[in-house]
Amino acid sequence: MDPEASLHARAARLRAEIEAHNHRYYVLDQPSIPDAEYDRLMRELVDLEREHPQLQTADSPTQRVGGEPAAGFEQVHHRVAMLSLDNAYTDEELIAFDQRNRQRLGMEGEISYSAEPKLDGVAISLRYERGMLVQASTRGDGTTGEDVTRNVRTIRAVPLRLRSAAPPVLLEVRGEVYLPKKGFETLNARAVAQGERLFANPRNAAAGSIRQLDPQLAAARPLAFYAYGFGETGDMVMSPTHSAGLALLRSLGLPVSGLCEVVEGVDGCLRYYARMVDKRAGLPYEIDGVVFKVDDEALRKELGAVSRAPRWAIARKFPAEEVLSIVEGVDFQVGRTGAITPVARLKPVFVGGVTVSNATLHNFDELERKDVRPGDTVVVRRAGDVIPEIAAVLLERRPKGSRVVHMPQQCPACGSDVIKPEGQAIARCTGGLVCSAQRRQGLAHFASRRAMDIDGLGEKLIEQLVASGLVESPADLYRLPPGRLLDLERMGEKSVAGLLAAIAGSRQTSLARFLFALGIPGVGEATAAALAAHFGQLERLEQATEAGLQEVPDVGPAIAAAVHAFFAQEHNREVIAELRRLGVSWPEDAGVRSQASPLAGKTLVLTGTLAHMTREEAEARIRELGGKVSGSVSGRSSYLVCGENPGSKLARAQALGVPVLGEAEFLAYLDEDGLKT
Numbered sequence: 120m121d122p123e124a125s126l127h128a129r130a131a132r133l134r135a136e137i138e139a140h141n142h143r144y145y146v147l148d149q150p151s152i153p154d155a156e157y158d159r160l161m162r163e164l165v166d167l168e169r170e171h172p173q174l175q176t177a178d179s180p181t182q183r184v185g186g187e188p189a190a191g192f193e194q195v196h197h198r199v200a201m202l203s204l205d206n207a208y209t210d211e212e213l214i215a216f217d218q219r220n221r222q223r224l225g226m227e228g229e230i231s232y233s234a235e236p237k238l239d240g241v242a243i244s245l246r247y248e249r250g251m252l253v254q255a256s257t258r259g260d261g262t263t264g265e266d267v268t269r270n271v272r273t274i275r276a277v278p279l280r281l282r283s284a285a286p287p288v289l290l291e292v293r294g295e296v297y298l299p300k301k302g303f304e305t306l307n308a309r310a311v312a313q314g315e316r317l318f319a320n321p322r323n324a325a326a327g328s329i330r331q332l333d334p335q336l337a338a339a340r341p342l343a344f345y346a347y348g349f350g351e352t353g354d355m356v357m358s359p360t361h362s363a364g365l366a367l368l369r370s371l372g373l374p375v376s377g378l379c380e381v382v383e384g385v386d387g388c389l390r391y392y393a394r395m396v397d398k399r400a401g402l403p404y405e406i407d408g409v410v411f412k413v414d415d416e417a418l419r420k421e422l423g424a425v426s427r428a429p430r431w432a433i434a435r436k437f438p439a440e441e442v443l444s445i446v447e448g449v450d451f452q453v454g455r456t457g458a459i460t461p462v463a464r465l466k467p468v469f470v471g472g473v474t475v476s477n478a479t480l481h482n483f484d485e486l487e488r489k490d491v492r493p494g495d496t497v498v499v500r501r502a503g504d505v506i507p508e509i510a511a512v513l514l515e516r517r518p519k520g521s522r523v524v525h526m527p528q529q530c531p532a533c534g535s536d537v538i539k540p541e542g543q544a545i546a547r548c549t550g551g552l553v554c555s556a557q558r559r560q561g562l563a564h565f566a567s568r569r570a571m572d573i574d575g576l577g578e579k580l581i582e583q584l585v586a587s588g589l590v591e592s593p594a595d596l597y598r599l600p601p602g603r604l605l606d607l608e609r610m611g612e613k614s615v616a617g618l619l620a621a622i623a624g625s626r627q628t629s630l631a632r633f634l635f636a637l638g639i640p641g642v643g644e645a646t647a648a649a650l651a652a653h654f655g656q657l658e659r660l661e662q663a664t665e666a667g668l669q670e671v672p673d674v675g676p677a678i679a680a681a682v683h684a685f686f687a688q689e690h691n692r693e694v695i696a697e698l699r700r701l702g703v704s705w706p707e708d709a710g711v712r713s714q715a716s717p718l719a720g721k722t723l724v725l726t727g728t729l730a731h732m733t734r735e736e737a738e739a740r741i742r743e744l745g746g747k748v749s750g751s752v753s754g755r756s757s758y759l760v761c762g763e764n765p766g767s768k769l770a771r772a773q774a775l776g777v778p779v780l781g782e783a784e785f786l787a788y789l790d791e792d793g794l795k796t
């Protein structure tokens with residue numbers, strides 16, 4: 120193909136692809152690619168047409184704003200077009216926008232900009248005649264939208280009558296209908312309860328709600344609204360600046376974001392952007408960037424607009440939180456307790472401000488549900504500090520002959536059997552103490568303060584001991600050749616002597632500590648203590664049946680199965696026997712030497728978002744330490760654990776006098792050092 124023909128073909132392909140996505144997005148409310156990918160396609164087409172104007176066609180998506188109006192709603196003609204915004208993805212693009220403006224205006228000094236959050240919702244025009252709301256419409260293609268008055272009237276944030284004794288004859292207000300984060304959670308929780316389809320994000324939920332044909336259903340969706348500009352205004356006397364216009368809207372009873380402010384020059388814009396990046400996660404609604412608008416109306420007029428967007432405004436977009444990537448493979452990671460986690464290896468992508476090349480698939484049930492396969496194109500999501508995950512698979516892009524990923528039958532590290540008990544999501548390697556992947560983490564746990572309490576044996580040293588081949592199993596710790604230890608980094612005679620003394624001292628322990636040190640899945644300190652107290656002797660525990668194990672307080676079928684499987688493995692029994700031959704011992708009948716975990720027997724309630732772990736992880740850790748987790752605060756609650764943006768549980772806990780733990784205090788409880796008494 121000659122170069123000209125191939126350029127034409129590329130432009131035509133881009134146009135067709137963008138139109139197909141427009142249809143899915145604007146008409147079906149079912150976008151199949153993230154916004155960032157759509158923006159990328161659009162930019163490629165804009166650039167191509169700018170460089171080769173002969174490629175431009177009258178029906179190119181670059182020549183209009185959105186999609187076709189949907190059937191089912193009356194059409195509305197916008198006499199003042201509902202424009203879109205140009206985007207800046209980098210500081211340099213924002214600086215260039217300001218430079219262009221100053222050049223066009225021949226200005227030496229700084230331009231004042233109105234800076235505003237860019238809400239991730241649906242653009243709406245509200246038409247007020249003599250102060251009464253008479254029509255609400257969507258943007259549609261910018262000149263023709265859909266009449267959604269009945270649905271918008273259900274939004275409490277939208278005034279049905281302006282607050283003014285002498286309202287303007289005609290006022291069209293432009294703004295964004297959005298769904299606050301809390302409303303989105305409520306909506307999706309309701310959808311789960313009713314077995315309905317979940318919304319991918321608050322923006323889709325808002326768009327779906329506003330174009331809901333049944334206003335009763337729309338009314339049940341907790342939508343909100345912020346005003347940010349004007350449409351038709353008849354003979355109204357307009358304010359000389361945009362910021363004064365926003366103040367006027369506010370005075371008329373329209374909601375305007377409290378984050379709007381006037382900033383000076385591009386430096387002011389950059390500082391505002393940085394502040395909003397920090398604020399973003401804590402806001403009660405999603406924003407996908409900030410908007411900067413020349414504040415002076417006279418300057419705006421001078422700058423004018425191009426076909427789809429004004430020259431006087433720009434959206435500085437945040438780094439995308441959802442992007443596309445390709446799955447290069449699925450690996451299996453083995454954790455300390457043998458839990459095997461499938462992890463997707465991704466073609467590296469920049470998402471949520473960092474480069475991501477792996478995304479956890481959590482467990483095999485999740486993997487099966489999402490059916491992620493090597494070669495798949497996937498939506499990768501990383502919001503804030505959240506661990507990257509695969510939000511969706513684009514099935515239409517799945518390569519032919521792709522293969523389903525199954526749970527491995529053997530551990531990828533040691534070849535031992537992998538088991539996944541009926542009804543449980545977690546698959547585990549049964550290799551226990553001989554599995555190399557579990558070994559390092561297992562040794563660190565074995566040596567930890569509340570287990571065998573070997574002072575000075577930290578992760579760095581364990582890494583060296585394993586790498587040098589000195590330690591394979593915990594038993595090797597009790598036969599370390601002192602001479603070889605001197606060869607290790609940062610190990611002088613004094614530290615070697617200290618380490619050997621600590622190891623020797625750990626030989627005298629308790630059955631509870633020893634059981635906890637073994638790192639049996641699900642056996643935290645409290646369970647280890649309960650097992651020791653119940654059986655008194657290790658031999659009795661080793662021989663216990665699953666039914667016998669379930670007689671121990673707080674030991675259910677899952678833990679009983681894990682304990683039974685652990686002792687059923689010959690190699691685990693051998694390591695234990697070796698440890699005992701090397702002098703590890705405990706008073707046979709007493710069992711418990713360690714103090715119970717401070718969470719044992721306590722009931723904890725969680726509220727808000729924890730920065731360092733998911734809600735599920737926090738609950739699992741509490742249970743591991745013998746505590747209970749409850750969904751609501753009562754007089755019997757021991758503690759309320761309070762993360763960011765707590766809910767009403769905080770006020771209730773305070774009213775009932777239930778002690779409140781911040782995240783740091785809670786982590787200290789979970790942390791070994793924090794458990795020191």
Ligand code: 5U1
Pocket residue numbers: 201202203204235236237238242347348410412429432
């Ligand atoms: N805050 C804000 N969002 N937003 C979206 N202002 C704003 N202005 C817009 C759009 C589409 O458009 C006008 C600049 C035309």
